[in-house]
Amino acid sequence: MKYKPHNYQVYAKDFILEHPACCLMLDMGLGKTIITLSALWVLSLDTFESGKILVIAPKRVAEDTWPKELTKWEHLTGLTYSLVLGSKTQREEALRKRAMIYIINRENVKWLVDNHEWDFDTLVIDELSSFKSNQAQRFKALKKVRPKVKRIIGLTGTPAPNSLLDLWSQLYLIDMGKRLGRFIGGYRERFFMPDRRNREIIYSYKPRDGAEAAIYDLISDVCISMKAVDFLDMPEKISNVIEVSMSEKEKKQYGQLQKEMVLTLESGEVDAMNAAGLSNKLLQMANGAVYGDEHKVHYVHDKKLDALEDLIEAANGKPLLVAYWYKHDLSRISERFSTRCIDSAKDIEDWNAGKISVALIHPASAGHGLNLQDGGSTIIWFGLTWSLELYLQLNSRLWRQGQKNTVVIQHLVTKGTHDEDVIKALENKDIQQASLIEAVKARIECEP
Structure with a gap:
């Protein structure tokens, strides 16, 4: 399929190419994956700035979204990939496979860092907000190898919906503490003050006056964009x-329902009334459940x-x-x-x-x-x-x-x-x- 990017997608791709460390904070559905892959094609096959690329993503996104996008678009021809998923043996075999892009789920990041000699010069973190905890093993693992990465691209929709404190670990992976500080304690002391507390025990923090604007200003040179894609003609x-795909068993059940509905018809033709009823049943089953006799729900x-x-x-x-x-x-x-x-x-x-x-x-x-x-x-x-x-x-x-x-x-x-x-x-x-x-x-x- 031919790719006809929106203006904002061209802008975002160029932003990646111009910034060795960056974060795309774009709303869901705006095409973060295809934007990133378009930039990776240039870096791998045009300018040769990227040699070996690692993509970290949620499991289902790693299994489905990234491979689909890689094979869908004509302009990505030439980009090879390997899925580092499954059992330990399967993951090790995938790492031995020669490819430009290696895709792994975030649950296996610590395993990768502990068991594989790090040789990735470019890192993409899909859903960067899942690295918002500085105590999580996945964050600590990436922190170890971050100095070895020449290029990093963070992708997220909303990086800090609950607290601006969530930004520190995400931005640390982007710039190793250059903008928000090397330690979360310093970041917290600089931009926040105790909120809920019981004497010496502090349960939560709230931003100091002007903290939000100051934080956004500090990271604005490496991020698009905190609030919205404001370079679009709104509203777009x-x-x-x-x-989504059903299992083979579920497909068989779906086909059986389809056949049985047809077999109950004497003429072999589907009239309007029966067609509507069959359509209704098939749509229910596609959603995951279907009504039976006496309105009983059968889960599929x-x-x-x-x-x-x-x-x-x-x-x-x-x-x-x-x-x-x-x-x-x-x-x-x-x-x-x-x-x-x-x-x-x-x-x-x-x-x-x-x-x-x-x-x-x-x-x-x-x-x-x-x-x-x-x-x-x-x-x-x-x-x-x-x-x-x-x-x-x-x-x-x-x-x-x-x-x-x-x-x-x-x-x-x-x-x-x-x-x-x-x-x-x-x-x-x-x-x-x-x-x-x-x-x-x-x-x-x-x-x-």
Whole structure:
């Protein structure tokens, strides 16, 4: 696929090339991965400034996102990679493989530092905010080898949603203490003062007056950008598809449901009524659960829940609006994460005040004129809908006049399922009953 970068992506890539140590603090969905890979291609195959590159990422991101992006874009041809994942034997074999980029999950960073002679001259840390604890083993391990790294790129969405104290360890890995100090104690004393305490025991700290501005000013030369990508023409909307894959067993169950629904039909043709019912069942199953007799819920998989967990972690406290369609989706999401439904005027008020990190909303409840743009700028579609009106209506709750940030719309799509038909129809703005019928028939006819 040909890559047609946005202006901000060109800007960010050039920023990486011009700064041997830098951090991209860009919102989710703005393309941190492709921006970084575009820069790495130049560094590896054009200017030859990078010899051996290590990418550290969350496990599922390391397994899926980085390899997909590397193979997706034409302009990245020539970049070779090796996945340092799995068992100890598999990781050791991957390290012996000749490649330009080595991708490892953050849980194995300490193992890598302790057991492998460090020979990486370029380091990329995806989700740098997961290194915010200066007491964590992963931070201590990287701190040891940081002087050996010539180039480092940190990637994160929100580096300090809870406390500016979280910035110290992240920036230390970027510049080895040049901007915020070599020790967290000095950083804390300089910019913070005790907040909650019991005599000599201090439970928390709060920034001194002017500390936030001073900290941001100190790191502004190596970071884009603390608050938002302010060089974009606002508001901009970016739409992404995040694929998840069912296991072979789950695929078999999905196919069985599809076949059984068809086999119950006498004529072999799918009429509108039956097509709608089959579409409904297939979309439920793609989400991870399906209703049976007497509205009993049958659980199938947690793949979308796992992907949602990754997105919530990547947001690092930044508000997310999650759209669900079925009640069993609502139940499963609520059981796994700390959430709140947007149902009342009070919910809307609290959302817009930034008091809700993960808000759940049903598209049918997101009526015209409902203003949610002050509370966040990211929508995650956990379950998709055939209704173009409801789809556009919900998106416009955030993507509207008055929105100060880039709106990112994430779609969780289960590969090889009816989800793909719906997202294609949404993209083509072709939501009609005929589209639904034809999509169902096409999948049935493909079955052996």
